[in-house]
Structures are given as structure tokens and as C-alpha cells.
Amino acid sequence: MSLIVEQVYIFFYAVLAGVIIAFLYDVLRIKRRAIKTNVVILSIEDIIYWLLSAIIVFLTVYNSNDGQMRGFIFLGNILGVTLYLSVFSRLVIASSMMIINFIKKVLLFIWKVVTYPFRLIFKILSVPLRFIGGCFGKLGRLLFGLFGKAARKAKGVAIGRLKKVKLWSRFKRKVRKKT
Structure with a gap:
């Protein structure tokens, strides 16, 4: 050659x-x-x-x-x-993103189908649990409020720890007032 x-x-x-x-x-x-x-x-x-x-x-x-x-x-x-x-760059990127977005939509649809029974049970159980939580007041919201706003704030926190937090916040407020 x-x-x-x-x-x-x-x-x-x-x-x-x-x-x-x-x-x-x-x-x-x-x-x-x-x-x-x-x-x-x-x-x-x-x-x-x-x-x-x-x-x-x-x-x-x-x-x-x-x-x-x-x-x-x-x-x-x-x-x-x-x-x-x-x-080629625009074609490769556009077609790849189209395929990826399609796959994302398919997976999201599958996820919604699979989780639908659980979401339905959640909606059905949330009504009586909220009612029970309302009947028992604050203690009921803590015990049965897994589906409510109080549970999101106090999830995993025992009542005794809540009291300590309240005492600590009072102490901080008093210190701030003095300074």
C-alpha cells in the first residue's frame, strides 16, 4: 500500500x-x-x-x-x-428523549396500576380513622393520625419526647426574652 x-x-x-x-x-x-x-x-x-x-x-x-x-x-x-x-446529534438526542419519555410514561402507568388497590384501601380507611381521631382528640390524632397532618409532624415521636420538646422550646423562648 x-x-x-x-x-x-x-x-x-x-x-x-x-x-x-x-x-x-x-x-x-x-x-x-x-x-x-x-x-x-x-x-x-x-x-x-x-x-x-x-x-x-x-x-x-x-x-x-x-x-x-x-x-x-x-x-x-x-x-x-x-x-x-x-x-446526527439532533436526531439522536430527540429520538432518545422520545423513547425515554415513552418508557417513563409506561412505567408510571404500571406504577399507578400496581399501587391502585393500596391507594383505594388508604382512602377507604382514612375516613373512619379520621373520625376516630377526632373523637379522641389530640391523643386520638397521635394514635390514629397516620393519615393526617398531625402524624406527618409527630411521626415516630413518643408522647414523652413531645413533652421534652415543649419544655425545651419554652426554655429557649425564656432565654431569648432575657437577651
Whole structure:
């Protein structure tokens, strides 16, 4: 094979590596649109992406050109990224997000179907339990108020601990008044 044909193949490998790098970036963008994460996870994802990109470029140079760095390899990478982003990126992201949103809707529907009997039992039992809670006053709301507002505030807290909290808040108010 002649030297020019060999370099054309190397250039095409570099273009292909650029397309792969841009596709990986689109996968990262799709993941970020589908799943919201915090800044630390985003930073870790960025580091992983750039490490993968560096490995792809290194493997491309190593396998196609025996590790010899040439300027046209980087031009090929840039051309591959540019071609992918201008031709395929919107299509890949739009179709992927459409598929992901469809899957989310299907899973949400399945979740609603599976939990419907439990929600129905909850609604049926909440009426008599609220009535019983109203009959017993505050103690009834604490004991039977698992479905009410009082339970959300005092869930898992014993009556004795409530008294301690009340005493502590009174003590804090007195200290604030004195200062």
C-alpha cells in the first residue's frame, strides 16, 4: 500500500474516532436530560468522558499510525466531531428523549396500576380513622393520625419526647426574652 493511501485510511480512522467521541458526548447529554444529578456527579461524569475521549484518541493513533502523532489526525478528529454534531446529534438526542419519555410514561402507568388497590384501601380507611381521631382528640390524632397532618409532624415521636420538646422550646423562648 502506498504512503498516501495509508494516510487516508489513518485520516478516516481519526474521523471515525471523532464521531465516536461526539456520540459519547450525546450519550452524556441524554443522560443529563433524563436524570437530574448534583454537581459532584456531573464532575465525575465529565472526568470519565474526557478520560474515555483521551483513550479513544490514543487507541486510534496507536492502532492506525503506530503511535506517531500527526496534525491531520487531530484535524480528522475535529472533522468527525463537527460532522456528527451537525448531521446526527439532533436526531439522536430527540429520538432518545422520545423513547425515554415513552418508557417513563409506561412505567408510571404500571406504577399507578400496581399501587391502585393500596391507594383505594388508604382512602377507604382514612375516613373512619379520621373520625376516630377526632373523637379522641389530640391523643386520638397521635394514635390514629397516620393519615393526617398531625402524624406527618409527630411521626415516630413518643408522647414523652413531645413533652421534652415543649419544655425545651419554652426554655429557649425564656432565654431569648432575657437577651
